[in-house]
Amino acid sequence: MTNVLSFVILQSLFCITLLPLCYSANTLIETTCEKTQFVDLCISTLKSDPRSSTADVAGLAIIAADSAYAKANSTSNQIAVLLKSATDPKLIKALNSCLDSYNSILRVDLPVAILAINKGTPKVAVERATDAENEAQKCEDSVGENSTNSPISGSSKALHDLCGILQSIASLLL
Ligand SMILES: *[C@@H]1O[C@H](CO)[C@@H](O)[C@H](O)[C@H]1NC(C)=O
Numbered sequence: 533m534t535n536v537l538s539f540v541i542l543q544s545l546f547c548i549t550l551l552p553l554c555y556s557a558n559t560l561i562e563t564t565c566e567k568t569q570f571v572d573l574c575i576s577t578l579k580s581d582p583r584s585s586t587a588d589v590a591g592l593a594i595i596a597a598d599s600a601y602a603k604a605n606s607t608s609n610q611i612a613v614l615l616k617s618a619t620d621p622k623l624i625k626a627l628n629s630c631l632d633s634y635n636s637i638l639r640v641d642l643p644v645a646i647l648a649i650n651k652g653t654p655k656v657a658v659e660r661a662t663d664a665e666n667e668a669q670k671c672e673d674s675v676g677e678n679s680t681n682s683p684i685s686g687s688s689k690a691l692h693d694l695c696g697i698l699q700s701i702a703s704l705l706l
């Protein structure tokens with residue numbers, strides 16, 4: 533919260549002193565996000581990271597990947613906590629399947645995608661983002677069968693959408 537607040541203040545100062553630069557950064561965020569499937573989530577995610585004010589499209593892709601990583605990490609921690617108290621065998625099975633999906637997102641897909649964006653090989657980033665999106669969907673399907681009983685479905689959907697955003701932004705680099 534403090535971080536968000538200080539960022540907002542910082543950005544306001546930045547925008548007042550460097551209006552043209554701020555305007556063009558917001559324009560790039562908006563034109564980039566309009567090419568994704570989840571425009572609002574894309575804009576709010578990119579704007580919440582101070583790096584976005586000076587980022588190019590590759591930089592925006594990195595921010596999307598970092599946000600997806602943070603979401604996958606926190607959701608994976610949340611799943612581990614839930615597993616400790618879960619007793620329903622179906623729920624345990626679904627959560628374990630999610631943990632597998634999240635492990636490949638965290639250990640392979642997102643780190644490789646970030647590396648690929650930095651190395652200028654966006655095709656690899658698009659492939660990894662697509663895989664991460666599929667893995668997130670797999671988790672959603674396994675817990676989502678019982679949405680009333682699915683404490684992580686919100687996070688899991690958000691992760692899925694962030695991976696989709698990453699995929700679309702990385703595609704712009706092809
Ligand atoms: C991932 O989660 C762990 C456990 O909460 C935390 O210590 C770590 O800082 C997180 N890593 C990232 C990159 O967010």
Ligand SMILES: *[C@@H]1O[C@H](CO)[C@@H](O)[C@H](O)[C@H]1NC(C)=O
Pocket residue numbers: 622623677678681
């Ligand atoms: C869905 O939730 C209900 C109520 O908690 C439970 O009885 C049922 O077994 C669950 N179904 C699945 C597929 O997990």
